Amino acid sequence: MKTYTLPLFALLFTLGSLTAIADGYEVGDRATDFRLKNVDGAMVSLSDYSDAKGFIVIFTCNHCPYSVAYEDRIIALDRKYRDKGFPVIAINPNDPAVQPEDSFEKMQERAEEKAFPFPYLFDEGQKIYPQYGATRTPHVYLLEKSDGDHIVRYIGAIDNNHSDPENADQHYVADAVDALLAGDNPDPDMTKAIGCTIKTKK
Amino acid sequence: MRTAVWLTMLFLAGSIVRAQALPEPSRVISSNTHVVPVYRGFEAMAPLVERRPDTLHIINFWATWCAPCVKELPYFEELTRERGDRPLKVVLVSLDFRQQLETRLLPFLKDRDITSSVVVLDDPDANSWIDRVDPSWSGAIPGTLFLGKGTRLFREQTFTRNELHSLVDSLLERTP
Numbered sequence: 001m002k003t004y005t006l007p008l009f010a011l012l013f014t015l016g017s018l019t020a021i022a023d024g025y026e027v028g029d030r031a032t033d034f035r036l037k038n039v040d041g042a043m044v045s046l047s048d049y050s051d052a053k054g055f056i057v058i059f060t061c062n063h064c065p066y067s068v069a070y071e072d073r074i075i076a077l078d079r080k081y082r083d084k085g086f087p088v089i090a091i092n093p094n095d096p097a098v099q100p101e102d103s104f105e106k107m108q109e110r111a112e113e114k115a116f117p118f119p120y121l122f123d124e125g126q127k128i129y130p131q132y133g134a135t136r137t138p139h140v141y142l143l144e145k146s147d148g149d150h151i152v153r154y155i156g157a158i159d160n161n162h163s164d165p166e167n168a169d170q171h172y173v174a175d176a177v178d179a180l181l182a183g184d185n186p187d188p189d190m191t192k193a194i195g196c197t198i199k200t201k202k
Numbered sequence: 203m204r205t206a207v208w209l210t211m212l213f214l215a216g217s218i219v220r221a222q223a224l225p226e227p228s229r230v231i232s233s234n235t236h237v238v239p240v241y242r243g244f245e246a247m248a249p250l251v252e253r254r255p256d257t258l259h260i261i262n263f264w265a266t267w268c269a270p271c272v273k274e275l276p277y278f279e280e281l282t283r284e285r286g287d288r289p290l291k292v293v294l295v296s297l298d299f300r301q302q303l304e305t306r307l308l309p310f311l312k313d314r315d316i317t318s319s320v321v322v323l324d325d326p327d328a329n330s331w332i333d334r335v336d337p338s339w340s341g342a343i344p345g346t347l348f349l350g351k352g353t354r355l356f357r358e359q360t361f362t363r364n365e366l367h368s369l370v371d372s373l374l375e376r377t378p
Contacts, residue, residue: 170327192341196342
């Protein structure tokens with residue numbers, strides 16, 4: 001009996017992790033719009049941006065050292081691509097009851113300190129990040145508008161060197177937006193990076 | 203010189219746990235309580251996660267700045283301290299930032315009196331190596347690889363004491 005139950009255990013664990021991966025968007029999927037509160041108090045939706053060609057949606061936060069390491073690069077992405085039709089929309093997915101550094105008030109403070117030129121939204125109630133399938137901060141979803149839908153074109157990291165921007169030689173998000181602007185598909189369209197888990201009550 | 207220090211360490215470690223040598227590191231950092239191998243580039247560390255050791259290896263990816271990692275760390279330490287003659291080895295793979303190894307990691311290991319093996323993986327190009335640890339890993343930490351002769355299991359989660367201990371018990375029971 002024992003010889004059967006234990007492999008079954010392992011199988012259940014494996015199935016458990018497969019289910020976890022299957023959640024969320026893949027490249028080519030339609031992304032949901034949302035209505036989330038910005039640090040300035042206004043509610044923001046993708047549909048507010050009638051002129052945009054798409055969006056660089058970045059799940060990020062205050063407390064995570066990886067997010068902090070990328071702040072200046074996220075600002076630079078917005079400066080470079082907003083006028084080309086791909087503004088940055090930053091979303092904090094964390095539950096401040098678990099990580100107080102990521103409260104709405106602390107988001108406001110950080111946005112002001114760094115003068116974020118993009119909206120920094122709070123995923124209140126944590127309804128949006130699970131639909132996208134974000135698992136860490138920072139985690140990028142590049143969306144392209146197509147016939148009224150928002151199609152996911154790239155998922156993953158910003159570049160390939162979190163600790164030293166000068167030594168990054170793969171600028172995944174910038175390359176992906178450039179590809180879309182040129183009418184091509186991003187390649188790669190999916191990358192991984194180390195990041196902080198999204199903080200949620202178990 | 204660096205190699206000589208490492209060989210001496212391997213010899214000392216070998217006298218305690220035979221045949222559990224870690225791959226040779228790119229460099230070593232040390233305090234008066236800890237000696238920590240640093241792998242600059244995943245390739246140098248790859249054998250650690252790609253072999254099938256006789257002993258159950260519990261390879262935990264963590265960092266001192268990662269709160270959920272620090273929370274579960276004591277349970278991994280318990281595995282090391284209370285292993286007795288159980289064939290298991292815990293390796294804590296720190297992903298701490300390069301600039302914080304001496305100022306943050308080493309003092310942390312000393313303060314917490316960490317006795318498990320600790321190594322540093324210094325390779326910022328994570329997209330090139332995350333799948334080699336396990337394709338199911340998104341890159342969020344903590345993440346833990348359980349590696350044994352007939353075992354290869356990756357869990358992207360923060361363990362409770364009970365979850366970790368019962369998983370390890372079941373994996374050890376499976377191994378004849």
